[in-house]
Amino acid sequence: MQSMKNLQTDYIDLYYLHRVNEHVSFEEIAAAMGRLIKEGVVRAWGMSQVDVNILAKAHAVTSVAAVQNLYSMLERDCEKDIFPYCLEHNIGVVPFSPIASGFLSGKIKADTQFEAVDDVRKFVPQLSRENIIANQPVLDILAEYSAKKHATNAQISLAWMLHKYPNVVPIPGSKNQERILENLGAADVELTDEEFRALEAALDACTIHGHRGIMETEQSAFGNKWKRTDK
Template sequence: MAMGTVVPRMKLGSQGLEVSALGLGCMGMSAFYGPPKPEPDMIALLHHAVTAGVTFLDTSDYYGPYTNELLLGKALQGGVREEVQLATKFGISCDGKQEVHGDPAYVRAACEGSLSRLRVDYIDLYYQHRIDTKVPIEVTMGELKSLVEEGKIKYIGLSEASASTIRRAHAVHPITAVQLEWSIWSRDVEEDIIPTCRELGIGIVAYSPLGRGFLSGGAKLIDSLSEQDSRKNYFPRFQPENLSKNAQIFERVNAMATRKGCTPSQLALAWVHHQGRDVCPIPGTTKIDNFNQNVGALSVKLTPEDMSELESYAAADDVQGGRYPQTANTWKYSETPPLPSWRSK
């Protein structure tokens, strides 16, 4: 099913960026989901993805840190660079402190570092990975705008930003895409963030569209994870006190997938694809078979009734545990100071 599927192209945002309608999240190749995977295998996967038509590749300096960008830098040699739309991110310090920075000097240094590791002259889409609540977003955007004018980045994005932050940023320089977590069981962004993006003509990039793998394998996924995998000890929805209730969501998705003649991951991914032509999901994987399955999701057709039924399985009060621990820096905490009261130190 998968490899007979043509991956369509889509306009991401209204500034001219065109990407594959399915992207590839590269984080798990190098970080957070267990030990780094063998480099030759990951380069083979990346080349396979590009050949299959999935050309929108997502990374960050924070993944590793640095090692994921270095991996992509190797994979993109030999003429591959011109075939892909490369997205990376800055903003979370890579010294182990997990501090968020948006001051101009940090922005510029981070961009130069990413260009060097990726071995490219420009970055197609450069996101602020998390919002620095100490620095007005206008100040951060001013430096990003300069990087666009210098040709070092083509388009600007935000990740996990609140509606008000998106509006303020967009007033300085058009935002091309907002990256956010969106899936059957993570729908809080639909209230304010998605409508704001659509009003402003900003593309939507959905990360973790498979619920960090839970909507692919359910509770049994936990048994296969290494002790270093952050899902085992960090993300609330995977913890024992929440797992059994959440497992019921997967079982219902799985039953519907069986009826539809697809896999549960294809069904969950198709739900995201059906949200609109301005939405690009970027599921991550480290296996070619899983990648091919994800491509196959583009062929799964859902009726409005199918969509409603799927959504009923994972209503907000049915999902146990938050997307992140309460202490994490997510969009709910991304307000920045007003410009007049800010002074550089």
């Protein structure tokens, strides 16, 4: 309620449950979301960093509108079951870190230092010097397409997922106006089916080194902060 007051609104368009709390059942949470939707306080609800089993259990109780999971050219786990499930059940997928924390822009080099105190990229294993060098083949593919399509690497990485799925809404993060506009421009970069297939085949042939890390997915740490007190 305090958040709604701060936002000067009396309803929330999309209320995300950002992490699963293992002290409360998903069904119970989904039922509570259903009540909020019925009351008109919330229009729709979504889940984040969720696996398909939990998603299905929650969706069976109250329809989930959006799933915000990690997805990019370097992190394609969602293709196995999250995208197929969401396509079948008419759920939007909202990839976070869609340009792999900036790596896919090609502007992060092996010697880039992340100095700001709040810059979580210094903890991202994929952005270690060795992994930046090892994942260079992905950047080479992007460079080829960005030259051909008169676009930037970041735009191609977003255009690829926009072409691939009809239910995808990537949320690249930037504190820089120019890059925000650049990323929005990805919507105007159209890959032909043939270009997309060749890009997909080239990506499939790459071995990805390192992962983004799990700093936001330490569910037990999250759950322990929010232990229920009514039982």
